Structures are given as structure tokens and as C-alpha cells.
Amino acid sequence: MCNVTRTNKSSTGNRAGKLSDKYRKISRMVIEEHLGRELSIFEIIHHIDGDRSNNEIENLQIMTREEHTSLHCAGRRKRIL
Ligand SMILES: [Zn+2]
Secondary structure, eight states, rough: OOOOOOOOOSSEEEEEEEHHHHHHHHHHHHHHHHTTTTOTTTEEEEEETTTTTTOOOOGGGEEEEHHHHHHTTTTTTOOOO
16 A cells, blocks of 8 residues: 555544554564564554564564555656656
8 A cells, every 4th residue: 555645634534544554553563572672663563464463573674764655655656767
């Protein structure tokens, strides 16, 4: 999913937001335990198979926000050239 657009008036999206937040916390805990250190806010956890509830260490990949955004959005953006 490509979630780079910001929605300011999202009173309806709160439930889904909390759910993905929970999964994100779990994946960070798994990675942090695996690495033996805390992740910085600049480190994003990518779920390799696209399933955010699959927090097996093999399914998690650390990348920067830029890498993560371009990974998910590459090819979606139409090139105007
Ligand atoms: Zn991802």
C-alpha cells in the first residue's frame, strides 16, 4: 500500500490506524529484540510479504523512510517525461 498522502480530517480512520499501530509496535519489538538495540525513529520496518500481521523476523526488513516510500510507490507514479 502507498500511504504517503496525508489525510487531516480522518475521524473515521482511527480504528484501522490503531490496529496497524499495534502491528507496527510488535514488529519493532521483534526487530529490537533480534538486534539487541532500540530502533531509531528513522528506521522503518518493512513487511517483506506485505502482511503487517506477519511479524516473523524473516518477514521484517529495516529501511529508511525514503527507501520504504520509494519501494512501495515506485512504478505507481506515472512518469511525465
Ligand atoms: Zn513496507
